[in-house]
Amino acid sequence: MSPKGADALARDPASVFAALGDRTRLRLVARMAADEPQSISRLTAGTGVTRQAVTRHLQVLAAAGLVRGRRRGREVVWAIEPDRLVEARRALDEISAQWDRALARLRAHVEAE
Amino acid sequence: MDTTTTDRIEKEVVLKAPRSRVWRAISDPRELGAWFRAVLVGPFEPGATVTGHSTYPGWEHLEWQIVVEAVEPERLLSFRWHPYAVDPDQDYTGEPTTLVTFVLEQVPEGTRLTVTESGFDGIPLQRRAEAFRMNSQGWATQMENVAHYVAERS
Numbered sequence: 001m002s003p004k005g006a007d008a009l010a011r012d013p014a015s016v017f018a019a020l021g022d023r024t025r026l027r028l029v030a031r032m033a034a035d036e037p038q039s040i041s042r043l044t045a046g047t048g049v050t051r052q053a054v055t056r057h058l059q060v061l062a063a064a065g066l067v068r069g070r071r072r073g074r075e076v077v078w079a080i081e082p083d084r085l086v087e088a089r090r091a092l093d094e095i096s097a098q099w100d101r102a103l104a105r106l107r108a109h110v111e112a113e
Numbered sequence: 114m115d116t117t118t119t120d121r122i123e124k125e126v127v128l129k130a131p132r133s134r135v136w137r138a139i140s141d142p143r144e145l146g147a148w149f150r151a152v153l154v155g156p157f158e159p160g161a162t163v164t165g166h167s168t169y170p171g172w173e174h175l176e177w178q179i180v181v182e183a184v185e186p187e188r189l190l191s192f193r194w195h196p197y198a199v200d201p202d203q204d205y206t207g208e209p210t211t212l213v214t215f216v217l218e219q220v221p222e223g224t225r226l227t228v229t230e231s232g233f234d235g236i237p238l239q240r241r242a243e244a245f246r247m248n249s250q251g252w253a254t255q256m257e258n259v260a261h262y263v264a265e266r267s
Contacts, residue, residue: 092233095196096122099228103126105148106226110130110138 019064024049025057029080032067037077121231129223136187139215139226151177159184163192182212190215196236209235 020026028043044054058078061067068081128135138144142153142163155163159181167175182191193210211232218225 092122095230095233096124099122099124099230102149103124103226103228105150106135106138107126107128109144109148110128110134 019061019066022057022060024053025061028054028057029061029066032078032080037070037072037079039075039077041075043078120234121229122233124228125225127220127222127225132187132217132219132224135217135224135226139190139217140184140186153177153179155179157181157184157190157192180210183214188217196230196233211236 020029024047027047031043032038040051040054040058043058044051047054049057058067058069062069066081067078069076069078138148140157142155142157142165145151146153146165146168150169151165151167153163153165155161155165157163161181163177163179163181165177167173167177169175177194179192179194182193184190191212191214193212195205195208196211209232211230214227214229214231216227216229218227
């Protein structure tokens with residue numbers, strides 16, 4: 001999330017949850033989290049929702065600081081905008097989980113004898 | 114017991130095995146490789162470079178490079194490596210490393226092992242983000258983090 005997004009979270013957490021509290025928007029965010037920045041056309045494909053509706057949903061998410069559109073050539077591509085702290089933290093959570101799995105294997109390795 | 118800040122990860126486990134056994138599992142590259150899921154070659158001596166590759170299914174192309182810092186038999190082993198080094202086409206050598214330290218202590222039940230990995234604050238966020246995108250459970254974690262973040266701030 002941009003500093004603006006972090007501020008939005010700090011100031012009004014409800015706006016963030018309100019933005020996420022919609023099935024289509026959640027799905028859009030999940031799609032953006034899993035992929036490269038995407039155009040509205042690509043985000044719309046396969047959703048069963050109109051391009052106009054997706055545009056409106058993206059605007060709600062952007063207002064909460066959760067996503068951001070950037071111009072790339074002739075199109076605008078959209079991506080999630082994670083807060084630096086959240087970003088750092090979640091990557092660390094994954095490394096932490098990897099250590100848990102490695103240590104479980106170590107336990108099996110040394111306690112087997 | 115776990116402690117995690119943005120800069121370090123700390124894990125503590127008590128293993129039902131003698132200290133000498135745990136030490137071997139950590140300091141012998143073949144044994145370390147067995148539970149790290151990597152083939153590692155090289156001696157664990159201060160200053161030495163231990164290299165190898167992952168044996169994790171689907172990640173066999175990943176090269177490993179570990180630079181050993183300290184070796185105190187049956188007590189402490191530490192090394193440096195590049196975290197999030199998941200892209201085989203990327204040269205990570207110029208980037209900061211994290212420090213991994215294993216500390217062994219004898220306890221009545223066996224051996225207490227404390228693992229610390231520190232120095233994450235020096236790693237470019239871009240790299241962390243890339244590593245994270247390769248992780249499939251991303252969104253669930255992200256939701257939890259948003260919840261934690263909001264709880265901390267409100």
